[in-house]
Amino acid sequence: MNAHPQPMWPDWQAQQRAARISTADLLAELGLGEADFPAGVLAAPAFPVLAPPHFRSLIRRGDPDDPLLRQVLARGEEALPQPGRLTDPLAEADFRAAPGLLRKYRSRALLIASGACAIHCRYCFRRHSDYGATMLTRAGEAHAMAAIAADAAIDEVILSGGDPLSLADARLAALVAAIAAVPHVTTLRLHSRTLMAIPDRVTPALIDLLAGTRLAVVIVAHSNHANEISDDVAAALGRLRAIGVTLLNQSVLLAGVNDDAAIIAAHARRLFAAGMLPYYMHLTDPVAGAAHFDVDEGRARAIEAQVRGLLPGYLVPRFVREVPGQAAKTPLSALPGS
Ligand code: SF4
Incomplete structure (x- = not known):
């Protein structure tokens, strides 16, 4: 498009x-x-x-x-009372290991690198986050990096937010250099929606920065519909592929956006044509203000089955729900009631 x-x-x-x-x-x-x-x-x-x-x-x-x-x-609907909906639906406050650092999974550490986003997604599970209190500050960075350096089980550091690509290149470069200085970290992952919102963010300077690190770089972008993958987005993804970045996409199953097997299949094919593989299809988290995007698990299962009938296995995203405290995301097929 x-x-x-x-x-x-x-x-x-x-x-x-x-x-x-x-x-x-x-x-x-x-x-x-x-x-x-x-x-x-x-x-x-x-x-x-x-x-x-x-x-x-x-x-x-x-x-x-x-x-x-x-x-x-x-x-x-965002302002209507929504019983059972939470401001921190994934209980992230329980997983804060240091200011700006989340430890949810054994081998990975996640840094809230920025409180800014290129775009505000109405269904965002962090829409109520007080980033002033939760994001990585320059003062807190030493503590977070010390915690990562002290745990040899961590081989991957995820930059999230907000959106890490909202950071200026100099700040991003300093962060990447600090991570690369930890010998047991092998992989840098960026979670970003900016690629779809501002493809011009993939500047020559960003390419140089990512090409110059010793770390393997994975970008997990976030898009939900084929119409987001414009020619400019595809060109930006091409620049990242050319330097060997692994490109994956995560989506959220959203009522009125992509709760349809044919729409998901068209999105997957468009992603693949642009050099990106579908990775996760998240069920919505119970965040306050976003109940109107929910797709119930029964419908989600039916959609997943239909998607499997439309796509080769490598293009089918994993339908999952994040359950706080679980060692990994829970496949839809493993949720109670399946
Ligand atoms: S870009 Fe990501 S963090 Fe920002 S509002 Fe959208 S989903 Fe939330």
Whole structure:
């Protein structure tokens, strides 16, 4: 899918700054108005709307049900009382080993490298995070790196957030160098949605940075629909592949976005054509404000079975739910009721 024509941007940071937009301006840009939605559906959001120009350019004009628009448009349902929904649905506070450092799994350590994102996904399980308290600070970095250096079982460090590619190159380079200085760490993983939101983030400087580390580099991107994989995104992925980065994608199964086997299959094929393999299909976490995206486990199982019938096994994402305290993500087939 090609993006609609856009102005020239001086750099990716300018695109990141231009991501902040009011609901009214977003709708006007798309040729939509409040009258295109049922009464009360739209809302002034507590979690601000953030959608960079490239991502907005992929939203179909005049379509209130566009699957990309649904991911970024604040809706009144977010503010409704939602019994059983949590602000920290994965109990991450219990896994904080040092400021900015999460230890959920034996061989991996996760750094909350940034509190900023290129885009605000309305279903995000960290949408209530107080990043001021949870993210890695320069002052806390020494503690986190000491904890990683002290545990030889850790062979992979994950940069997450927020989004680690929202960091300036100099900060990212310093972090990567600190990780690479720990001899038992072999792999650097970045969790990022910026690739789909601002493909221009994959600059020559970023390529040099990632090509220059001794670490094996894995990027687990996050996209949910084939329409997010524009030609610009595919070109950015191509630049990363050319330096040997392993490219995987994780999605969230979202009502009204991708809760359909044919849509998931089309997405998987588009990812593969762009050099990326589907990795996870997460069931939504019970985060407060996002219940309207839930797909129940019964439907999810039916969709997974249909997807298996449409795709070769290597393109079928693993349908999983993250259960706090489990040693790994739980396959849908292993959840009670299967
Ligand atoms: S980019 Fe990632 S961390 Fe940021 S809002 Fe979206 S899902 Fe959450």
